Amino acid sequence: MQRYDSIVIGGGPGGYACALRLAKNNKKTLIIEKSQIGGTCLNRGCIPTKALLGSASAVHTLSRGEEFGFTVANTTIDYAAAHTRSRNIVLKLVKGAQKTLKSRGVDVIYDSASFVAQKVLTTGKHGKFEANDIVIATGTRPIELPIFANLSSTILYPDDALAMTTVPKSVIIVGAGAIGIEFAYLWGIYGSEVTLVEMENRILPSFDADVSALIEKELKKIGVSVYTGTKVEAARKTKEGINITTANESDSSCFEAETLLLSAGIRPNTYNLGLEQAGVLLNDGNYIKVNSEMLTNVPGIYAVGDVNGLLTLAHVADAQGIVAADSICKIKTHTINYLHIPKCVYCNPEVAMVGKTEEQCIQSDGNNIEVSKRYFSANGKALGAGESDGFIKMIVNKNSKELLGAHIVGAHASELITQCTLLMQYEITAEEIDSIVFPHPSLSEIIMDSLKRF
Numbered sequence: 522m523q524r525y526d527s528i529v530i531g532g533g534p535g536g537y538a539c540a541l542r543l544a545k546n547n548k549k550t551l552i553i554e555k556s557q558i559g560g561t562c563l564n565r566g567c568i569p570t571k572a573l574l575g576s577a578s579a580v581h582t583l584s585r586g587e588e589f590g591f592t593v594a595n596t597t598i599d600y601a602a603a604h605t606r607s608r609n610i611v612l613k614l615v616k617g618a619q620k621t622l623k624s625r626g627v628d629v630i631y632d633s634a635s636f637v638a639q640k641v642l643t644t645g646k647h648g649k650f651e652a653n654d655i656v657i658a659t660g661t662r663p664i665e666l667p668i669f670a671n672l673s674s675t676i677l678y679p680d681d682a683l684a685m686t687t688v689p690k691s692v693i694i695v696g697a698g699a700i701g702i703e704f705a706y707l708w709g710i711y712g713s714e715v716t717l718v719e720m721e722n723r724i725l726p727s728f729d730a731d732v733s734a735l736i737e738k739e740l741k742k743i744g745v746s747v748y749t750g751t752k753v754e755a756a757r758k759t760k761e762g763i764n765i766t767t768a769n770e771s772d773s774s775c776f777e778a779e780t781l782l783l784s785a786g787i788r789p790n791t792y793n794l795g796l797e798q799a800g801v802l803l804n805d806g807n808y809i810k811v812n813s814e815m816l817t818n819v820p821g822i823y824a825v826g827d828v829n830g831l832l833t834l835a836h837v838a839d840a841q842g843i844v845a846a847d848s849i850c851k852i853k854t855h856t857i858n859y860l861h862i863p864k865c866v867y868c869n870p871e872v873a874m875v876g877k878t879e880e881q882c883i884q885s886d887g888n889n890i891e892v893s894k895r896y897f898s899a900n901g902k903a904l905g906a907g908e909s910d911g912f913i914k915m916i917v918n919k920n921s922k923e924l925l926g927a928h929i930v931g932a933h934a935s936e937l938i939t940q941c942t943l944l945m946q947y948e949i950t951a952e953e954i955d956s957i958v959f960p961h962p963s964l965s966e967i968i969m970d971s972l973k974r975f
């Protein structure tokens with residue numbers, strides 16, 4: 522049996538950040554990863570989607586030549602080349618991550634791990650390992666719906682969609698959360714006939730309602746058909762692809778497409794881990810129960826990232842990995858405030874939010890809120906860049922003028938939102954914004970303008 526101070530199961534953003542922090546604090550650390558360093562995020566999630574969306578954005582700009590004042594003759598749109606570009610970006614980042622782990626003294630083995638006792642793991646071909654502390658960072662996988670049980674060879678999950686080197690002629694996307702919206706935009710731009718079906722009464726249901734409305738309008742502009750409040754009731758394979766029957770409040774409809782992407786949620790990778798041998802408890806959704814230090818009910822066993830289900834985003838996994846490592850090393854750490862975590866969608870225009878939606882603010886603060894909305898079309902930098910679609914919506918507490926929620930749809934929203942996160946985290950009020958000088962012209966001025974109105 523080999524011994525380490527700490528072992529991390531899973532080398533995604535949660536496990537990776539945790540292992541680096543442990544090694545920095547002189548813990549002899551091992552990552553056991555059954556597939557690739559970088560996990561879902563680098564290999565099958567955040568990075569390849571954003572690389573493809575980067576290409577889509579360039580294609581989008583190409584279609585606006587007249588507006589910008591250029592003509593490009595004989596343009597060929599080559600999705601296979603965009604796919605190769607995305608895979609090269611992934612490879613580069615995975616190699617970089619492997620190199621960093623090596624240079625910081627973290628050992629890595631490629632194998633599947635499971636518990637045989639509280640502090641003992643077994644692997645497929647590398648034998649048994651023991652450690653004082655074990656961090657579970659095994660992530661999640663897409664949810665499968667019983668309605669599609671017999672159609673597994675016809676439907677796509679995000680992994681399959683990312684592996685495709687061609688764009689489907691027509692596609693039904695079931696689920697209009699961040700992943701569904703990003704694929705709808707991507708394939709819509711590349712000319713696919715996209716039908717988006719969402720059970721909730723609006724797309725991006727966890728975002729502010731005004732944001733959902735604008736993104737629906739933008740998707741329709743590129744030809745995406747959007748059906749909200751619509752549930753899939755039946756699905757069958759056809760000669761041409763797939764046919765689904767849906768129902769909404771008033772009637773039922775049928776849709777047909779070459780293929781279907783299911784992006785309706787995720788479930789945790791907590792099975793086949795031998796958690797019962799270790800005595801680790803799960804919650805109702807089968808996610809691992811943890812406290813604010815990411816410690817499970819078993820001393821010395823932690824769970825970070827998607828597998829604990831607290832907020833399933835890559836940057837949260839990273840932050841939790843650091844908290845767990847600090848706790849293991851008994852050094853002062855911070856408590857993650859989940860309300861201050863930014864959430865983004867990388868369609869065009871981009872979407873980003875931090876804090877509460879207007880609906881949630883009304884629930885928590887009643888009439889004691891003020892709302893300000895500013896449009897990108899009134900911002901010089903946005904106009905100059907041809908990025909005038911979108912708005913920023915700020916919600917503050919009427920008395921304290923503290924920011925309760927910030928919602929951005931527009932160019933570089935995922936960059937701008939960090940400024941709002943800082944304001945919230947450090948409780949800088951709308952009145953105090955006067956003391957901060959913003960560059961001109963810049964998109965950031967939209968943040969300044971929207972807060973100065975309070």
Ligand SMILES: Cc1cc2nc3c(=O)[nH]c(=O)nc-3n(C[C@H](O)[C@H](O)[C@H](O)COP(=O)(O)OP(=O)(O)OC[C@H]3O[C@@H](n4cnc5c(N)ncnc54)[C@H](O)[C@@H]3O)c2cc1C
Pocket residue numbers: 530531532533534535536553554555556557558559560561562563565566567568570632633634635658659660661679700790793794825826827828833834835836837838
């Ligand atoms: C299409 C798509 C797009 C996304 N885009 C974004 C985005 O833009 N921004 C964002 O914040 N999030 C995004 N996400 C979510 C993000 O990928 C996850 O939140 C993040 O990867 C979670 O990190 P993690 O470390 O918890 O788990 P993962 O990244 O899933 O890593 C878990 C690792 O554990 C390994 N593993 C599992 N079981 C075992 C075992 N028994 N033994 C050994 N190894 C094991 C797996 O092989 C995997 O490498 C996206 C996800 C998808 C699918």
